[in-house]
Amino acid sequence: MTLQVKQLSKQIDKRPIIEDISFEWAPGEIIGLVGRNGVGKTTLFRTMMNHYVANGGEVLVDGTSTLAKPALQQRLFFLDTQYNFLNNYRLWELPDFFKLVYGKFDQERYMQLLADFKLNRNSQYRRLSKGMRALVNMILALSSNATYIILDEPFDGMDVIVRENIATMIIDEVADQEKGFLISSHDLNELDGLSDRVLLLKDAKLLHDYNLEDVRSKAKKLQLVFNGKEIPAVLKAHSQVIRASGRVLVVVITDYTPEIDQELRALHPVLFEELPLTLEDLFRANLAHDTGYQLIK
Amino acid sequence: MLTTQLDRLIWRRHRKLFATMAVLAVLICVSMTFATISGLRYVDTTQIVDVSIRRWQVYSDDQFVAYTTFFHFMFLGIGAAFMNQDLKDNFNQFLFSSGFSRKQVYWAKLRIVLAVLVGIVIVVTGLQYLTYWVAAPAGMGFQLAWPGLLTSWAYGLMMSFGLFSIGWFAALIMGQTGTMILTLLGFTISLAGLDTIYDNMLHGGPFHLNGSQRDWTIILTLLIFAIVLVIWGAYLYNRSSLEHNGEYLLFPGLKLPVYIVFVVYVTGLSLFNQADFNTVLITFVVTVVFGYIWLWRPRIGEAWHQWRQHQ
Numbered sequence: 001m002t003l004q005v006k007q008l009s010k011q012i013d014k015r016p017i018i019e020d021i022s023f024e025w026a027p028g029e030i031i032g033l034v035g036r037n038g039v040g041k042t043t044l045f046r047t048m049m050n051h052y053v054a055n056g057g058e059v060l061v062d063g064t065s066t067l068a069k070p071a072l073q074q075r076l077f078f079l080d081t082q083y084n085f086l087n088n089y090r091l092w093e094l095p096d097f098f099k100l101v102y103g104k105f106d107q108e109r110y111m112q113l114l115a116d117f118k119l120n121r122n123s124q125y126r127r128l129s130k131g132m133r134a135l136v137n138m139i140l141a142l143s144s145n146a147t148y149i150i151l152d153e154p155f156d157g158m159d160v161i162v163r164e165n166i167a168t169m170i171i172d173e174v175a176d177q178e179k180g181f182l183i184s185s186h187d188l189n190e191l192d193g194l195s196d197r198v199l200l201l202k203d204a205k206l207l208h209d210y211n212l213e214d215v216r217s218k219a220k221k222l223q224l225v226f227n228g229k230e231i232p233a234v235l236k237a238h239s240q241v242i243r244a245s246g247r248v249l250v251v252v253i254t255d256y257t258p259e260i261d262q263e264l265r266a267l268h269p270v271l272f273e274e275l276p277l278t279l280e281d282l283f284r285a286n287l288a289h290d291t292g293y294q295l296i297k
Numbered sequence: 298m299l300t301t302q303l304d305r306l307i308w309r310r311h312r313k314l315f316a317t318m319a320v321l322a323v324l325i326c327v328s329m330t331f332a333t334i335s336g337l338r339y340v341d342t343t344q345i346v347d348v349s350i351r352r353w354q355v356y357s358d359d360q361f362v363a364y365t366t367f368f369h370f371m372f373l374g375i376g377a378a379f380m381n382q383d384l385k386d387n388f389n390q391f392l393f394s395s396g397f398s399r400k401q402v403y404w405a406k407l408r409i410v411l412a413v414l415v416g417i418v419i420v421v422t423g424l425q426y427l428t429y430w431v432a433a434p435a436g437m438g439f440q441l442a443w444p445g446l447l448t449s450w451a452y453g454l455m456m457s458f459g460l461f462s463i464g465w466f467a468a469l470i471m472g473q474t475g476t477m478i479l480t481l482l483g484f485t486i487s488l489a490g491l492d493t494i495y496d497n498m499l500h501g502g503p504f505h506l507n508g509s510q511r512d513w514t515i516i517l518t519l520l521i522f523a524i525v526l527v528i529w530g531a532y533l534y535n536r537s538s539l540e541h542n543g544e545y546l547l548f549p550g551l552k553l554p555v556y557i558v559f560v561v562y563v564t565g566l567s568l569f570n571q572a573d574f575n576t577v578l579i580t581f582v583v584t585v586v587f588g589y590i591w592l593w594r595p596r597i598g599e600a601w602h603q604w605r606q607h608q
Contacts, residue, residue, distance in 0.1 A: 012540050046539070049394040053538040074396035083387040083542070100306045101395045 001062060002026045003076070003148050003180075008057035010040075010047045017043045019204045021057070027147055028177035030170065032191035033184040034283055035201030041184040042082075044201070045150050049078045061148075074101060077146035079137045081153060087126040091119060091136060095143075104145035113139040117162065130157035138166055142173065151183045155190050167194055188280040198279065210282070220256040221281050224249045224264070225271035234263040240285035250275065252285040303397045303405045310388055311379060315413045318375055319420070326365050326421045330428045333360065337434050344438045345429060350445030354509055355452045363446055364453025365425065368418050372457035376464030377481060379410050381474055384547075389539060403534040407465075407527065414461070418454070452516055459519035460485070462526040469530050469537075472547045487566060494569040545592065552592050560584045 008021045018040040025031055033041050046052045048059050050066065050073065058065045061072040086094060091114060099105040114121055117135055119128075125136065134157050141149050155163045171194065173179050185191050191198065200208040225247050226232060235241070238260055239251040248271070253260060264272070337345060337360060350356045356363045383389045392402050426441070433439045464481060471477040492515070498504065499511045506514060533548060541547045546555065560581070567580040589595070 043540075049390075051390050051393050051539045053536060070398040070401075071396045073394050076394070078394065080387070080390050083390055083539075085386050085388040085391055088386065096309050097306065097391065100302045100309070101391075 001147065004060040004063075005048060006057050006060060008044070008047055008059070009055045010043055010052055011055050012043070012052075016204045018047065018201075021201075021206045023199060023206060023209055025148065025180055025182060027180045028174050029197060030174055030181045030183065030195050032188075032195035032198040032279070033182060033201065034186075034188060034191070034198055034279075037186070039201045040204050041201060042080075042152055045078055045152055045182075045184070046080065048150070049073070049076065051080070074103065075147040076150065077102070077141050077144045077148070078150040078152070079140060081134070081137065081156070084137075086136075088124070090122055090124050092121040094125070094136075094140065098140060098144060102144040102146055106143045106145055110139060110143035113142065117165075131159060131162070134158050135162060135166075142169060145179075147179055149179060149181050151181060153185055154183060155185065155187070163190070170194065188283050189278070192279045195279075198282075200283070212279075215254070215282060216277060218256060219252060219254045219277055219282065219285075221250065221252050221275045221277040222264075223271060223273045223275055224251065224269050226267060226269050232264075232267055234260060234267075242281060242284055252277070252281045254282070254285055301405070303395070303401060304409060306392075306395065307402075307406055307409050311382070311410075314375070314378065314382065315417075318371065318413075319417050322367065322371060322417050322421045323424060325367055326425055327428055329365070329367070330425045331432065334429065334432050334434070337437060343436065344440060345433060346440060346445075350440075351442040353444045353448050355449045355512065356445040357449070361429070363449030364418075365422070368421075368453065369457050369460050371417070372414055372461035373464045373481075373485065375410065375414060376461035377468040377477065378464075379406070380465050380468035381471075381477060384468070384472065384542060385474055387542075389537070393539070399535045399537070400531065403531050411458075411461075414457075415454070418457075422450075452512070455516050455520050459516070459523040462523035462530075466526040466530050469533060470547055470551060472542050472544045476545055487563075490566045490570060494566070497569070556588045556592055559588045 003025045005021055005023050005025070008018060009016065010018050021044060023031075033044070035041055043052065047054050050070075058067060060066070061075055064072060066072045066076075085097075092111075095105060095107045095110055099107060111121065114136075117139070119132060119136065119139075125133065128136065134154060138151070138154055141151060141154075155166070158166065167190075170181055170183075174181065183191065183195065196212060198208075198210045198212060199206055200210065221242070224235075226249075229247065231241070231244075231249065235249070235251055238255070239253045241249060241251050243250040340360065342360075346356070346361045347358060350363075383392065393399065395402075397405075429439050463484065467477055467481045467484075471480065495515055495518075496511065499506045499514060537547060541549065546552055563584045564577060564581045567577050572580070
């Protein structure tokens, strides 16, 4: 079982918003989608879900296009956080719609989760706070029992406790390898420890498809202090400087080889310390160029 | 009637709209009937319905209307509201990813809304006739005949369907509710001007049609127009992309055709209504300028300031 996004492109007002996006996604995977504001994350989701008509490409589920066989879309769940129809309905009414589309929608679980999170089933969706709406969206997603669940900024507005509960639930959901999640987030810390893979969007294109385990095995984040004020050539060539404070440098080297290690040690740094590598470090290291993210020049 | 999951989904979504419309139709039409009946006391006749109801022609007079005019407004309004509501409330997002093809969704929506509207017409008409029968003044008969009734119903339903298709299509291609209502009102009112043109054409020139023939020619033309709009709507619905939601036209490719139709239509109305040359010319210029500003929204003020800064 796989979902394949194949060369998906979308232009709005003749401007390419996403271009030639291709990736594969299997149940059991939690994929993070990152990229700066306006890079096309939500447009990618909307195009995948047929809200926007694609200018090119397609979405295939088990090798069959969702346009050729629309019923396959029922294997995907996506609730647009900005534009959805839930506003005028009370929470107890929502399953009426979702169970007509998602054959395995678990109404009992939906009601149970509402109760667990102390959400009043008689509340109108539009009267809920931002965080509570995000929570209802998440409960709908989990109750849908769809194979591929797309979540757009799902933790936006949630408090820390709820966020942690939800993250745990997501991890539990994928344990039986029957569901997969594709999660976009601006807060890369949210995806840390949750995603197996990260897709990086930049300039409307899919710049990288990271397997985080591989990346972490190759990359290193170092805190260094050298005697001189000049940044050594080896760092200029192979690293991204995350922070520079006086002579203290924090750098990320995405492809850390024994040769680089030898060169650095040969410079006899005053301080040479490895720091835990976060997703945010990787994001900064890869998006530093041309995005205004540079911290020093 | 609700045979599929999709039908049930559409019904669940719109059942409040249908119920509201049904209650409104009953209240308005039955109260209008009571008002007509109360006026019958002052009429010197023994029959509410004339003998002409036995002929195969549309029956309508001050005492009895076989097919109530209110239904035309109901079809027009519901056609527009039904399509517009799904766009405005973002239900289209849900429908487009619900696992049903756009084609299935479009025809299911059309089938359900027409079935409900015809159902309302049947029930309300039945109630109206019943009211006549029960509440007719003493000594006044109420006798109906199939030829007049069937002809009136067929004519009325065709007219209603024609207006429905205009509302339906307008809501399908327009992304702004307020301006959609204004456009729809403007176009519907202008149809009265079109009626005069039709009248002139069908009575004079190569055609010498009597009143009944003229009415049927108009209604058949409207029916063909309605069928074209509904089929065209199916084609467009399949290509609807929601990034244009909130714009005047949901299909940027329609700007030029709408512009041309608007200019030709309004200028044509002026020309065929025997306006003088100056009036036609002014109408043409005004529609050309207004249509351009309306559809393309050029930032004239901004351009003017930029031009002045360069001076």
